[in-house]
Amino acid sequence: MGTQLPPRPAASGTPNAVEDDFRDHLPTVDSSGRRRWIYPRRPSGRLHRARLVVSWILLAVLVTGPWIRIGGNPLLLFDIVNRRFSILGQMFWPHDTFIFAVAMLTGFIMIVLFTAVFGRVWCGWLCPQTVLMEMVFRKVEYWIEGDAPKQKRLAAAPWTLEKIGKRVLKYGIFFAISFVVGNLLLAYIIGSERLTEIITDPPSEHLVGFTFMILFTLLFFGIFARFREQACTFVCPYGRFQSVLLDDHSIVVAYDDRRGEPRGRRSRGQQREERIAGGTGDCVDCHLCVEVCPTGIDIRNGTQMECVNCTACIDACDSVMSRVGFPTGLIRYASRAGIDEGEGLTITPRIVAYTAALLVLTTFLGFLVFSRTDVHATFLRNPGTLAQVLPDGQVANFYTVRVMNKTNEPLEVELRLLGQGGQVTLPGGPLTIPGREIVERPAVLTLPAATVRSRENEVAVGIFAGDELIERFDTNFFGPESP
Ligand code: SF4
Numbered sequence: 073m074g075t076q077l078p079p080r081p082a083a084s085g086t087p088n089a090v091e092d093d094f095r096d097h098l099p100t101v102d103s104s105g106r107r108r109w110i111y112p113r114r115p116s117g118r119l120h121r122a123r124l125v126v127s128w129i130l131l132a133v134l135v136t137g138p139w140i141r142i143g144g145n146p147l148l149l150f151d152i153v154n155r156r157f158s159i160l161g162q163m164f165w166p167h168d169t170f171i172f173a174v175a176m177l178t179g180f181i182m183i184v185l186f187t188a189v190f191g192r193v194w195c196g197w198l199c200p201q202t203v204l205m206e207m208v209f210r211k212v213e214y215w216i217e218g219d220a221p222k223q224k225r226l227a228a229a230p231w232t233l234e235k236i237g238k239r240v241l242k243y244g245i246f247f248a249i250s251f252v253v254g255n256l257l258l259a260y261i262i263g264s265e266r267l268t269e270i271i272t273d274p275p276s277e278h279l280v281g282f283t284f285m286i287l288f289t290l291l292f293f294g295i296f297a298r299f300r301e302q303a304c305t306f307v308c309p310y311g312r313f314q315s316v317l318l319d320d321h322s323i324v325v326a327y328d329d330r331r332g333e334p335r336g337r338r339s340r341g342q343q344r345e346e347r348i349a350g351g352t353g354d355c356v357d358c359h360l361c362v363e364v365c366p367t368g369i370d371i372r373n374g375t376q377m378e379c380v381n382c383t384a385c386i387d388a389c390d391s392v393m394s395r396v397g398f399p400t401g402l403i404r405y406a407s408r409a410g411i412d413e414g415e416g417l418t419i420t421p422r423i424v425a426y427t428a429a430l431l432v433l434t435t436f437l438g439f440l441v442f443s444r445t446d447v448h449a450t451f452l453r454n455p456g457t458l459a460q461v462l463p464d465g466q467v468a469n470f471y472t473v474r475v476m477n478k479t480n481e482p483l484e485v486e487l488r489l490l491g492q493g494g495q496v497t498l499p500g501g502p503l504t505i506p507g508r509e510i511v512e513r514p515a516v517l518t519l520p521a522a523t524v525r526s527r528e529n530e531v532a533v534g535i536f537a538g539d540e541l542i543e544r545f546d547t548n549f550f551g552p553e554s555p
């Protein structure tokens with residue numbers, strides 16, 4: 073953060089009232105309505121290095137995720153077709169609706185609260201779109217075509233052999249990466265085993281899977297080769313929510329207009345004290361913060377919906393400030409209120425309260441997830457059936473037992489009556505449920521006639537795996553109709 077200066081008479085919220093036309097124009101569209109291609113300068117600096125580290129960790133998780141197993145389950149799986157989901161190795165089935173609802177609610181509140189306090193940290197540091205665009209595809213582009221000025225020159229140049237070669241190489245690599253990303257998405261949806269089958273078997277045996285593989289590849293190629301920042305500025309709903317989620321206390325990538333304005337070019341050797349005495353701010357109007365911006369905006373116009381908080385402008389401005397001998401932090405993580413009151417990053421009671429609320433919610437969700445049982449069972453009377461008196465004098469009622477095995481190992485269970493004579497018989501022998509499957513079987517509950525004293529008799533049935541009681545059911549055992 074920069075050192076504190078005497079307050080300057082800049083207007084709060086609209087620092088650059090003179091150049092106010094940014095409000096009426098998209099940075100990526102020219103006056104004739106055609107797309108203006110963004111050529112951001114290659115970012116560098118301490119925050120970019122930190123983002124690189126985070127991105128490589130995220131990419132490592134993203135690439136290996138479908139093959140990582142926790143307790144035999146995938147790290148992440150979103151099998152929409154078969155309604156099976158795995159998060160951190162915890163399998164979720166259609167009946168886990170309550171947990172799913174709590175998870176959705178927690179996720180939504182987390183997004184709202186987190187964004188209200190910390191702005192778009194997600195967009196700049198964690199979103200796969202930003203990570204892949206800025207840390208993978210853009211890096212390939214810089215490697216092949218050079219920094220922004222060279223890219224512009226190449227785009228304007230005639231189609232020479234060199235240009236064709238560079239474009240073929242770039243789009244060839246883009247296509248290969250898109251193929252990998254498309255396959256990864258497929259692996260997260262159908263599981264790594266089925267993806268391996270699609271890759272190794274002839275395409276004719278997996279026409280649907282093969283079609284989606286091609287579609288996902290083309291989709292990602294289109295996004296990263298052409299659509300780019302428009303995914304964040306036009307399509308992503310999260311970006312469009314910013315105007316209602318952020319307030320003056322939200323911490324965002326912000327330009328300190330009180331310190332920077334009125335901006336002005338710096339003559340060689342000019343000292344900061346001379347500028348202050350002359351009424352000029354610290355911004356030397358070098359435009360570097362605009363040139364590095366991947367969405368093409370000028371952060372000096374204030375917080376804008378297009379800003380993905382990628383921090384490139386912070387690094388760029390810090391490098392300029394260091395070069396001219398001014399304090400860094402003219403663009404920094406700060407809230408509007410913090411800038412107006414001349415404060416740095418402060419932990420307010422609001423931040424503490426929101427963070428505590430998030431912790432409570434995530435703890436509750438964690439409790440729900442980790443206290444789930446590995447087996448889910450139902451034991452229901454067959455509709456419309458009555459009691460039957462068997463030839464040996466016992467009375468029978470008829471049920472259906474349904475057991476879901478959420479583990480990966482086969483599970484053998486048996487049903488026992490709890491606390492009284494009689495038995496539960498499963499026609500067809502012991503009940504064995506293969507891993508991750510559901511088995512449904514008829515069950516006959518018999519009691520000695522002497523113990524059936526009324527029309528409805530309360531009984532309890534337990535489902536056991538070995539000696540462990542997995543689930544208990546209380547049911548009414550019907551006695552025979554009176555003659
Ligand atoms: S304004 Fe700065 S933080 Fe926002 S997108 Fe542009 S370069 Fe990134």
Ligand code: SF4
Pocket residue numbers: 327332354355356357358359360361362372388389390392402403
């Ligand atoms: S990089 Fe800093 S000094 Fe240069 S124009 Fe942007 S805010 Fe001003």
